[in-house]
Amino acid sequence: MSWAPERERQRGHHDWHSATYVDEWITSDVTRDNERRPMLREMLKLAPFASDAPIEVLDIGAGYGVVSEVVLQTFPNARVTLQDYSAPMFEQSQRRLAAYADRIRYVQSDLASPAWTETTGGPFDLAVSAICIHNLREPELMASVYAGVRRVLRPDGVFLDADYVRNGGLQAHLDWLRTAGFARVVGDPKDERLAVMAAYVNAH
Numbered sequence: 685m686s687w688a689p690e691r692e693r694q695r696g697h698h699d700w701h702s703a704t705y706v707d708e709w710i711t712s713d714v715t716r717d718n719e720r721r722p723m724l725r726e727m728l729k730l731a732p733f734a735s736d737a738p739i740e741v742l743d744i745g746a747g748y749g750v751v752s753e754v755v756l757q758t759f760p761n762a763r764v765t766l767q768d769y770s771a772p773m774f775e776q777s778q779r780r781l782a783a784y785a786d787r788i789r790y791v792q793s794d795l796a797s798p799a800w801t802e803t804t805g806g807p808f809d810l811a812v813s814a815i816c817i818h819n820l821r822e823p824e825l826m827a828s829v830y831a832g833v834r835r836v837l838r839p840d841g842v843f844l845d846a847d848y849v850r851n852g853g854l855q856a857h858l859d860w861l862r863t864a865g866f867a868r869v870v871g872d873p874k875d876e877r878l879a880v881m882a883a884y885v886n887a888h
């Protein structure tokens with residue numbers, strides 16, 4: 685299974701600030717939502733929280749909100765902060781998640797700047813992300829995002845990420861997470877490109 689549309693595989697770059705590009709990407713991606721949701725639900729089972737827990741959740745690179753939507757459904761008392769730098773993506777997610785308006789907030793920031801955590805709020809019990817952080821491309825930048833995620837989590841917080849790890853490899857991503865301060869990290873390769881990673885601030 686691959687989560688990458690043919691266009692991405694061919695071009696290898698994105699223009700997340702273009703409304704036209706974002707519209708095209710979502711039109712292509714929405715067709716794979718039903719394929720992605722089961723994996724996202726599986727990923728959320730790695731979060732050690734009761735389903736009715738009133739947790740604070742951060743969705744990093746939230747895009748049009750598919751991960752946030754699964755979180756809001758899985759944890760009906762959760763509040764979710766959607767982080768992204770793309771205004772067109774936020775327009776889409778605001779429409780898509782209108783029914784959850786009282787449980788969500790939006791923060792626009794660029795993950796390439798270490799200051800992104802200053803406007804994010806928190807602390808959070810759970811951070812989630814899907815197919816975003818690989819967009820940073822440079823190992824130092826990806827490792828710096830992991831360090832930022834650690835900073836905004838509570839002492840018993842958890843980070844769950846389904847992303848492409850070919851740049852560096854799964855082991856390197858797990859090492860960057862450990863260096864960022866996560867006591868326990870687990871990686872589950874899903875195909876030759878995509879892995880689900882779970883990083884726990886606490887060792888248990």
Ligand SMILES: C[S@@+](CC[C@H](N)C(=O)[O-])C[C@H]1O[C@@H](n2cnc3c(N)ncnc32)[C@H](O)[C@@H]1O
Pocket residue numbers: 700744745746747748749750751767768769770773793794795796813814815816819820
């Ligand atoms: C492939 S989309 C994934 C969206 C969503 N997580 C999902 O699974 O459908 C990647 C998202 O990452 C965001 N993104 C990429 N680079 C970013 C950066 N440097 N700072 C903030 N957001 C970024 C894009 O705007 C886009 O919404």
